Every structure is written in structure tokens, then in C-alpha cells.
Amino acid sequence: MIPDLPPGLVARPLELTDAHAVFEVMAAQELADLGVVSIEAADIVADWQRPSFDVSSSTCGVFDGERLVAYAEVMDGSRADAAVDPAYRGRGVGTALVGWVRQRARDRGMARVRLPAALGSPADRLLESLGFAVWWELWELFLPEGAEIPARPLPAGHVLREATPEDYPAVWTVLEDAFLEWTDRERTPYDDFLASVVRRPGFEPWHLRVVTDPDGGVVGAINVVMFGGDEAYVNKVATRADRRGEGIAQALLADAFAVARAHGANRSGLSTDSRTGALGLYEKVGMRVTSTWVMRGVEL
Template identity: 60%
Template sequence: MELPEGLSTRPLTRDDASAVYEVMAAQEAADLDEVMIEEADIVSDWSRASFDVEGSTIGVFDGDRLVAYGEVGTAGRCDAAVDPAYRGRGIGTAVAHWMQDNARSRGIAEIGMPVPQGSPGDRLLEALGYRVRWESWGLALPDGTMVPVRDVPEGYVVREADPSEYEQVWAVQEDAFLEWSDRDRETFEDWHASVTGRPGFEPWHLRVVVDPAGAVVAMAWVQFGMETAFISRLATKKEERGRGLAQALLVDSFAAGRARGARKSELSTDSRTGALSLYEKVGMVVTSTWVNRGLVL
């Protein structure tokens, strides 16, 4: 990597998660005027057995201080960040080229990453030839707004998932997500590690709708932190859609968060799902816009 004099690089380890969080948080604070990332996000992603932290990451250091990092996931999903105090020195470009080389060496045909629309990262990737693959949005319920209650069909129940149902929860999520996401199916082992292995996980974070036979037909994963209930994943079986199950889960998930002290109710979606209008209809508003830029290698 071609870097300014005095900087060094090395692969990262799980012990570097806190330092990576600090760099990503500084970048988000500069680009978005708020910090959305949590250290738990990094820890849970890196806890998957399929993710080789040292083989998939690079850290840029000024002495002992991490000032930039990059990572390449198994499906070509990349993440990177540069401390705003170190921008304008070619570090982001060097990390971007490292990610391309790392992906090529592992036989990955295409890489991509989400960046806030119009941010320095967005402009850099555009200059490097990355195209916009899809848009995504962060949404929140304004103060005083409640998602309208919608009853589920007779015999259906909305509740916390039992651990014995976690494999069903995973299957509902993956079946739904793979209708629009171009990636391999996540293994149950990786899903379980990243969800239940997320720091602070509690069983109430997984919410489900079960049908009269007791089968899981819809799911939501609530991440709770920084006084926020954030629905990270929301999915309904294809044959059960149009019956209000997703809206019922929104009501249930946000209520569960508020009961435990959450002051904010948030989620995200992207243009591949077609769900933006659903969330806007129940009173949620867009708070941030991101683009996922990709590059065929």
C-alpha cells in the first residue's frame, strides 16, 4: 500500500474491534452529524465462524493509533473508514485498492459497500469507478408518533421467540432476503453467532409471529442500544404477506423497546425490497440516505 510516510499497516484481530469502532464513529459523526455504528455491530459481524478477521481486514496505523481500516466479507461486502483528521492524504484510495486486491486473491468477482450519499466516501468510490447498485434509507418514528396497531389474523400470535424456534426464525429471514439479495445463503451457525453473540443480546430482541399451528411465519430482530430500538431485520414468509404481520411486528418490536427505556424507534431498508412506502405509510420518516456502490473486478 502506498501511504504517507510514518504510517504502517497490519491485518486486524478481534481485539481491534474497539479501535475500528472509534474510527467508524468519527467518520459517521463528520459525515452524518450522528453516530449510528455500535461496537457491538463489529463484534457480532466478526464472531461468525466463516469470517477470517486477519485474512479479510487491514488496519492503517499512526504509531499505535488506528487511523483507517478496510475489510472484505465473503460475499464481497466491504466496509472501510478513515479518521476525518487523516483525510486528503490518499489513505482512502490505498485502502480501496487493497480491498480490490484482497477480493481478487480470494476469487471474489464483485465488491461493494454502503456509503452516505454525497459523502467523501461516496465521491471517492465514484472517482474510482464504482457504480451505484442500490439505495438505502434510515428511518425513524418522529417523537409522539406511534405505528398504527393492526390485528393479526385469528389464531396468529405476536411474541418473543423461544430459543427452540431460532432455526425457524433464521429460515424465514433467509428465505425472504434471498428473494432480492444476490448472495449465498447464510448458515444457521453464522446467523446464530452474529445474533446471539452480539454483545448485550437478550432473548426479547427476537420477535416472531406464529401461525395457528405454532410455526414461525414472520420475524424481527431488534438491536437495543444508545436508547434506541433498531429493527435490524424484518421478514415475512412469502405466502403470508399482505395480512399485516410486518406491521404487527413493528408495533410489537418498538413497544418492547420502549418498555425497556428506548427513546428512539428506527430501522433501515433499501430499494431492492420495495418496503420504503410501507414504513412511510405507518408514519416513519427518512433520516439518512445511503448508496451501495459496487465494482466488478
């Protein structure tokens, strides 16, 4: 499948049952590059179990015997991802996987492809050497442990609460409308939203919260996931376009952090990038940048 692998390594398409092995490779890479792990197996399962995602045709795993030592995947839009176990760096595995990503993207008719990398990491340097330019920056932020979480007032007549199944279509619409303003992918199917959010391993009702207006319409939504039992992470937060600038997103963030703390979270985090202009919003609620990533891309 990949002709330029070092002797002794083989490649094959992956399956959903390989998700935990992929997590282990990605976690090892993050630990080596950042000193912390910010991914868990549920993230991969939630993404791969989407009805629109065909795991076998979208992934490539590199194995040393039975052990997965590297992987790559091509997703929707121009997105791709890859990771190499640090013990296998410097052997051409990453270069081979990037070549696979480029070819698979071309086979799908994609005009460009992009991969994330921790700023200054071996992956970042490799992508730069292979002609991938920086398209934008990404930041991971966390609310410092023990930081005060002041409540943010809502406009009169608005309510902040857990989302119910009846709210899910409106939540999907608000989130998709917001994120499609600055992404290059198609609208995520509703069933994919359910698979990656509501059916994500470990989901609890309080993980999805909404702000409704006096008529009961959803004007803002936030999705939180728990990581390691004591860390909350905001997967997505969005406000309906016609209701921005009223403090709704800040209220959702403050509420999510407070509720997560009540459920055992010692700290809360999220990520954003330079396309959104939202960095200042998160800093206003007391969050601080803990790591910087770059999204590198190339035209095909």
C-alpha cells in the same frame, strides 16, 4: 501490506480485539458526514465473531503509531466496507484501502465488490472517482420521538411473542429466505446467525420476536438491537413468502417499537434499500427517512 500509504502510517491485519478501535473510526466518520452516529461496537463484534468469518484474512487496519486511523474489510457475497478517520482524509489513505479491497476480492475469486457511503460524502465522491457506480440507494428511517405506535391486528389464530431457542432454526430460515431473494451472497450458516444475533453483546430475549400461525409455525420474525441504551434499531424483519400482504410485518414493527419503548427506547430506527420495495411499508407505520446512502460497486 499496502504500499502506497503516506509516510509514518503502517498497515496490518486486524483481530477481534481491534473491534472497538474500528468502531471509533467508523463513528468518527459517521459523525463528520451525517452529524450522528448509527453504529456501535457490538455491531462489529457480532459480525466478526461469526464462525465463518476469518478476521485476520478479511481485514486491514491502518495505524499511526498505536492508533487505528482507517480500516477496510471484505465480507461474503460482494460486500466490503471501509472507513477513514476524518483527520486523515485527503492523504491517499482511502484510495490505498480501496485498492486493497479490490485486490483481496480478486484473490478470493469475487467477480465484483461494493462499498456503502453516505450520499454526497467524501467517501462517496472518492468511490465515484475510482470508478464505482451506484448500484442502489439505502435509507435510514426513524420513528419520531413520542410518535403514537398503533397496534396492527394479526390474522385470526396468530400469536406475536418472544422467540424461544426452539424457534431459532425457523427464525433463521424465514429471515434467510427473505433476504436471499435480493442479495448476491450464499445462505448464512445457522451458527453465524446465532453468533450475530443471539450471542451479540447485550442480547436479551425480547430482541427476537416472532409471529406464529395456528399450528405454531413461524411465519414472521423481527430482530431488534438497543443502541446507546435509549435507541432501538431493527436489524432484520421478514415475513414468510406465502404469508406476505397480511399485515404481519407491520404488526411485528409496531410491536417491536412498543416493546422497545417499554424498555427505555426514546426512538426506533431501521434501514432499507431500493432493492426491497419495503420503503412504503415502513412509512406506513410512521417512520421517516433521516439519511440516504448509496451502495457503489465495480466489476473486477
